[in-house]
């Protein structure tokens with residue numbers, strides 16, 4: 001059975017896709033919330049919506065391709081009409097932290113050329129002050145040590161994200177540093 005939070009994610013996704021119209025270029029976010037938006041877009045494609053989409057990760061690319069969503073590489077577009085993506089946490093004034101899923105760099109590239117960025121989230125993501133979720137920072141492996149020293153000089157702590165005991169690599173073969181500034 002789906003939990004309330006899963007239903008909230010799905011509801012947010014359904015609302016977000018209402019902004020999409022024919023012939024737009026759509027940025028597709030990454031994560032378990034963006035997943036629902038991609039599923040909804042797949043359904044709309046099946047009923048005749050004509051859009052092209054730019055994925056923000058290899059995972060999203062595979063999902064979108066499996067739903068027959070026509071895809072473009074970011075290199076081939078200069079602007080994106082609407083991007084729908086998730087967030088790790090957000091405050092009342094709509095500042096947020098994202099990148100927790102490790103697609104930070106591509107998500108930023110897509111967001112930076114997007115006219116309308118729609119961030120969808122369930123209610124568990126709302127916080128009074130940012131920082132409950134560690135701040136993900138995507139860095140070139142060779143810059144990692146210096147960046148971690150820099151974080152320490154700002155009284156923060158940090159660790160390189162691991163997956164199966166080895167450093168997690170992003171789609172760009174970068175590391176993610178998870179930083180904490182309590």
Ligand SMILES: O=C(CO)[C@H](O)[C@H](O)COP(=O)(O)O
Pocket residue numbers: 029030031032033034085086087088098099100101102103104107
């Ligand atoms: O920024 C992201 C991926 O890099 C995600 O949007 C963020 O981590 C939220 O993910 P989820 O919807 O699974 O909670």
